[in-house]
Amino acid sequence: MNYRDCILMSTQRGLDVFNYYMPFKVIPKKKFKSPFYHDTKPSCHIYLDTKTGYYRYKDFGESQYSGDCFWFVATMFNYDMKRDFRLILSKIDRDLGLHISMADPNFKSEVKAVPFRKPQPSGTETAKISTTSKNVTKKAKVTEKSFSETELRYWAKYGIDKETLCRFNVTSAHRYSNVNDEGKPYSFMSSESEPMFAYHVGSNLKVYRPFSKPRFLYASSSGSDYIFGMEQLPTRDNIVFITGGEKDVMSLSAHGFNAITFNSETANVPKTILERLKRRFKHIVLLYDMDETGVKCSREIQMANAELGLLRMELPLDGTKEHKDVSDFFAGGGTAEEINNLFLSIIKEKHEQTASLLKCCELDYDNPPELSRMVVGVNGVPIGSCGNLLCVTGGEGVGKSHYISSIVAGALSEEELDKDMTLGLDIARNKNQKAVLLFDTEQSEAQLYKNVSTILKRSGFDAKPDYFHPVYMTAMARNERLTLIRDALDMLYYRHKGIQIVVIDGVADLVRSANDEQESISIVDDLYKLADIYNTCIVCVLHFVPNGFKLRGHLGSELQRKSSGILSIEKDEIGNFSMVKAMKVRDGSPLDVPLMKFGWDKEKDMFVYLGEKSKDEKEKWKETELKDVAKGIFKHEGAMPYTRLVSLVMENMDVKERTAKKYVSIMKERGIITQFGDSNYNMGKL
Structure with a gap:
């Protein structure tokens, strides 16, 4: 029997060797993560090879990492299997205390250490x-x-x-x-x-x-x-x-x-x-x-x-x-400080390009930027501002296009329009006649013409002003639409010395699928950059039905994350009017924004503002919304501590911690949730 076989017989056919060098106890056929590289999930195991009768290592993710216990030691300690095989045998013998080479003189001659680099002698x-x-x-x-x-x-x-x-x-x-x-x-x-x-x-x-x-x-x-x-x-x-x-x-x-x-x-x-x-x-x-x-x-x-x-x-x-x-x-x-400085100089050289970019983007606190100008608001609360996105969403037949028409009308006017014309919104006046762009991705040229006529009627124009640019995009391929929007903003920004507002009626038609995560992130990032570059507010109309405080699909999620405000339009079938509620307000709480109503007026041949819902109606709506949020949270989880509840409210309602704590307090006051123990909460009996 040779030296190799003696080691195998003395180590339970190699299993003891794997156990000695592994950082955990090896259980044959139980999968584990590779010790040789970053493994995201268990893909390796040790098994008994029935052909050879010895234990072997098998990696199902990287087939080159497979072999017997001698291969394993060679790979672990960077030995060459051919050149250093005797050294591998000797190392196993020594580390595991087998004393095989000492027990049998026939094996001693096979063990030979690899020499260190030999220093040069002087004589x-x-x-x-x-x-x-x-x-x-x-x-x-x-x-x-x-x-x-x-x-x-x-x-x-x-x-x-x-x-x-x-x-x-x-x-x-x-x-x-x-x-x-x-x-x-x-x-x-x-x-x-x-x-x-x-x-x-x-x-x-x-x-x-x-x-x-x-x-x-x-x-x-x-x-x-x-x-x-x-x-x-x-x-x-x-x-x-x-x-x-x-x-x-x-x-x-x-x-x-x-x-x-x-x-x-x-x-x-x-x-x-x-x-x-x-x-x-x-x-x-x-x-x-x-x-x-x-x-x-x-x-x-x-x-x-x-x-x-x-x-x-x-x-x-x-x-x-x-x-x-x-x-x-x-x-x-x-x-040591000099060594640190040398290291910093290496890092600076490595990240020279990043440092240049960082310098351009880093906030100059001593020279504060101009405050973002409000373009669209409600009772003085900013909903859409320059450099940001505003999302308007709702289902079919709720009056989204007419609501958008009121925003465009207000943005065209050199004087601030009455709320009856803007359906309850505060729209910044366009005293310098900056460009107003309306991109419609869904409606025909004829329907867009009709909508523009209503816009001009609301804003008091007899003819379309030169700085108003309505564009129908139904005949264009989806992959061409964003390019047109990008080029139009660049051209018209210089022609009209600025852009007052941009409305994209049907933002989902800029992508192949609103459920494509990568494409959705990319399109929203592009629009957000355009809003910042041209210092304007881009209104994105999303033809989705929102679910509570969340927008559907990856496009909806990304818009919810990046928009400064979200307005949702719903149909009130009993009152035969449309209701506008705030789903997100970056500088405040959406539940503190009034519920606005608008409906059709036959005499005026357009939608008109019907005022705000009463305080009682608003409180009832607020309670209903908070009940839905609480049901959604406790549906998937049982009782939870206060900090966990606040975190989930922030996540579900897309609000900051202070607002989430306020909502938790309201839920508790109205019996939507109940507290037990020191700080645990559960769903109340509704």
Whole structure:
């Protein structure tokens, strides 16, 4: 039986290996999220392969992530399955404490560690010294001692104190002994002039001799799992630095930064490790030495991992032996604030275009903008204003087109029209004869002509003024209509030195489907931008029947979110008139806006204003609306605390928190809801 099979037989056919390296207990055939990449839902499982008789890993979302326990360890620790297979076997044996190689001498010869990068010796004597990790597990030995004052002074110049050394598991080494490649023993002793320090990283032990050659010695087998500083990182933070050495990591940490290093600057940086760091840190910054090798390596790593958006920081050092890394920077008087400033300059350069755009859009508080001018209001309450959208909605036959005609008539007049002509609305007068645009997407040319005649009659014009532009769009393709509206606004804005109001009668006909979320968001965004660019109010007529305080469809939802006001027209069959109620008022409560009535007058051959509903009628309507809202909320949820109830009222009625709290208070007063306990609420007995 070979080494591989012995491991499988000793680990329940590989199941124990998966369990050891997984962050949770593995249950065969139970799905879990991938540990190798960001997985949105469980798509992996461990199963017993009946053909081989061993457990395997299967990823149904990414088929390349599938294999046995040896493949799993290789992928987890960035090993090459062919080149490093013996190292993989050895790692499993060592980590799980199987002791297979020790139990059978036939297996020992198969275990061979991958060596570290070999430091360059300075002469023939040191050339014979083994500076690799080959056989060091057996032969190398390190004895330790307490830190001397001289050693602590050495670290102190980099800002590293004894507490930092202990936190990173760094000790003072007294003696290092090993055998060279020829089997001859040798050793090094620490002294005041030639100190030695031991870096402990998991099962890896690396000896550092700052003033001697070779500078690095190894006292245990190690591979690509050597990452100094990884254990000391927080779970999440903004920045993590990747540096070229252990001293740099501790120096950065001592100054308040997160940092790690691999075995050397030229070591391969595993993409899997970078991906994990990216999930934990907002920015990964490469901070390598400023010599030719360090600069080259950091650039290559950044380019090789472009999709991860790694940043590079260059220090103001000349790159010579004593002035090349971040620990030299701190030793020379550099400060944490300077590192922060260097980082900010990198961020500024990265977001240069964004910064330019931000400067254009950022509020200049010392130069306040002009107040948005009210175009349409009710009793002094703004419903539609410049730079905003106003939505008018209702079902078939409720008089929407006639109501819109009254708004257009008021916008045409140079004098403020009487409310009888504007059906109860306050419409800003057009004293400078700015452009008034009416786009009709549903009615024929003949019907539009009839509507325009009524508009002119309301506004007191005998002929159509030059600044009034009614446009019928029924003959145009839907995808051409917005382009025409956009171009017309641009052209007429300059011709008439401004735009008073824009009415789109049938805004749903600008899109293929009012239930297409992406298209609805896009069209409303475009209209909102046009209102802002041309400093006008765009009235969007939506031929939907609203449901309580909500508009139907994605287009309705988006208009509800972006509009400054929403007016809903309903038919009162008993009174044979139409009623207008406010569904949304950005600067107030919709339930505080009066209910307006209008109906047909045969003598005047047009709709006329019939006044406001009485206070009692309005209170009854308010109570009915609040009952419907409460029923909708408690239909899907049982009893709930006050904060949850307020949140749902805000969501269902599209109002701010203060208004929602007012509505909850009214519901409680009128017995629509009841309170029990300290702060729980339920539906009342209606």
